[in-house]
Amino acid sequence: MQSSFLDAPAAQAQSFTLDTVKSWQSFRDYLEDARKMWVISYCDSPRLLLELFDEFELEALELISGNVKDYRDRLTDEDTDLVDRLEHLKREGRLTIYTCPTKTVHSKVYLLEKADGTYRCMTGSANLTRNSWGNHTNHLAVFETPAGTEVHEAFRRDYELHREEYGERFLDDLTEQLDEQDEDRATVIENWVAGRSSSRDEVEEVTMKLARQAVQQSDGADDEAEIRLSLRGFDPDVQEQVKSEFQSLGGQAGPDSASIDTGGFSRFLSRRFGIPGLWVEDADVHFAPPGQPARTLTRPVPDDPGPIDDALAHLESYLATVDAHGQTNEPEAVKAHMLETLLYFFWAPFVNEHARLFARRNVPSLDKRLPFLYLQGESNSGKGTLLEFGLRLISEGTVTAPVDADEVGLKQFRGLRQAHSSFPLAVDDIEKSKVHRLDPLRNYWTQWDEERRFPTILFTSNDRKPQAWFRNRAKMLSLNVRFNPTPAAEAEVQDIIQTESPLFGWVAHQLLREAPPGERWMEADVLAPVRAALFDLYERADRAVPPYLHDEPAEQRYDPGRREWQRIAADNQFAMERRQDDLYLTFGEDIRPWKIAEFRRHLPADVRADQEGRRIVVRSPERFEDWLGEARGDQRGATRGRAFEHTVHGV
Secondary structure, three states: OHHHHHHOHHHOOOEEEEEEEOOHHHHHHHHOOEEEEEEEEOOEOHHHHHHHHHHHOOOEEEEEEOOOOOHHHHOOHHHHHHHHHHHHHHHOOOEEEEEOOOOOOOOOEEEEEEOOOOEEEEEEOOOEOOOOOOOOOEEEEEEEEOOOOHHHHHHHHHHHHHHHHHOEEOOHHHHHHHHHOOOOHHHHHHHHHHOOOOOOOHHHHHHHHHHHHHHHHOOOOOOOOOEEEEOOOOOHHHHHHHHHHHHHOOOEEOOOEEEEOHHHHHHHHHHHHOOOEEEEEOOEEEEEOOOOOOEEOOOOOOOOHHHHHHHHHHHHHHHOHHHHHEEOOOHHHHHHHHHHHHHHHHHHHHHHHHHHHHHHOOOOOHHHHOOEEEEEEOOOOOHHHHHHHHHHHOOOOOOOOOEEHHHOOHHHHHHHHHOOOOOOEEEEOOOHHHHHOOHHHOOOOOOOOOOOOOOOEEEEEOOOOOOHHHHOOEEEEEEOOEEOOOHHHHHHHHHHHOOOOOHHHHHHHHHHHHOOOOHHHHOOOOOHHHHHHHHHHHHHHOOOOOOOOOOOOHHHHOOHHHHHHHHHHHOOOEEEEEEOOEEEEEEOOOOOHHHHHHHHHHOOHHHOEEEEOOEEEEOOHHHHHHHHHOOOHHHOOHHHHHHHOOOOOOO
């Protein structure tokens, strides 16, 4: 059993080392005396494979690439010489590459045979790539062992298990084409590299291919290289659109290709879809700010509580503007809904990770499990400023404004899934009548699969309660506050929101590395992982948790609809009568039907309420009773008692 050598690794190996590896050169030192390699890596570089053969004079290399279904996605038409060499090595029996078309494989395993016949067996967090060493520290368990030991055999079996379960040989089809076709070798390779292996929408395929290259460049390198795209095989209209847009953004175009830097690519996404590029890959958040080099956003939480306390104080200072400059009867509820919106921003980049977990656990109907956000508030309630602050928090201050609802239409929402970016679309000041026309949002997640990246969407609106189909797919928040600050107060708020915060980078690190997708992600509250991460930061800073931060979603703990129902129940504005399994709520003649309809829309969906003239018929009376009685502190149940004291015999 493998556990035996893990219990006492030195007993089966000549040496055993745990090493924290901080640079590519340090990792390279472990590879350079290998003559044969068997490697499983989540991400890798085709060009690096050739460098290993050249620098180390490798006899053979076998690679299982865990994060790609078709290795051609990592190649451009300028890589034909590289492919030529890869195919020669494959034909000689020195190079074998396996892709994993049925599953994403995050394993990192290295089985290295040295010249003296002994083996170096390694596992840990390091991928076979130069990328990300500027921002990452990796950990390795390293065994030096003769052939045939339990350690060696365990690594060999594990490698072979991955290959048998997930591996599909790469380059075999190219070798067949080279053997069967009469064209010269260079032409066959060029056509093969350009061959489109996908049946997806062509615009989405463009963004997917470019996104993969942008992720590879988000490693903190000083000089940003261009990313290149082969357009062979694409529709001529798509080719011309891409070339024209790239050139207008400073890129280049050739007969069958286009190139642009990552900042330009992100401007392309922003222009076409309203969002920049953001991708979660290999336990990192990769971000391409418009017009700037790509970068990673994930940051380890510091051991020193001081910076954590400062960042939390900064967050609280923004929420404290409700007390300083807002007019409201319920400041705690307003701050809770504002914070809930910011937690949603923190969660939004990970929505595809949530979708992946749900899909693997066979959770049905992603559309009702991955909610949009709808934030309602009157004019001057601070909705736009809140969106700006949220966008700044998740972009290191580089995205500063939401999209105006008047500038986006049905076509833009329908095409949003082509962006292949997890950066959320924030739409400010939309009318609910326009929301009702956004039919693509009804089944937004239906066509999602693990290769795709859909952004989630946040809306703000002056209008209350959109239609039921949308409410069933959205997190509904509200801001019952009015800001009318002086110029000095406005300047104070701008100083707060324009101050860069490290919070999102820490939350990202917690979600991806300290508490990756698991059982907490399966809770009904999709923000539970983010909520837990924020509580953890308060604990690390030894800072008092503010009363508006709670483990219950704000829209449940501070439900404005429930408060309205508690008010009208306390004022005896309706009479109640129980008829068999239903509860009839009859309103007086002084309350107009449209107002009764508004009351009905305040009820949660699981109350199952219908309106019949001046009556509301509740199909789930017990749920209605529980909901109406859910109040905070010692008020809990008080309204419930008054409202239901006569329901047994009717009123």
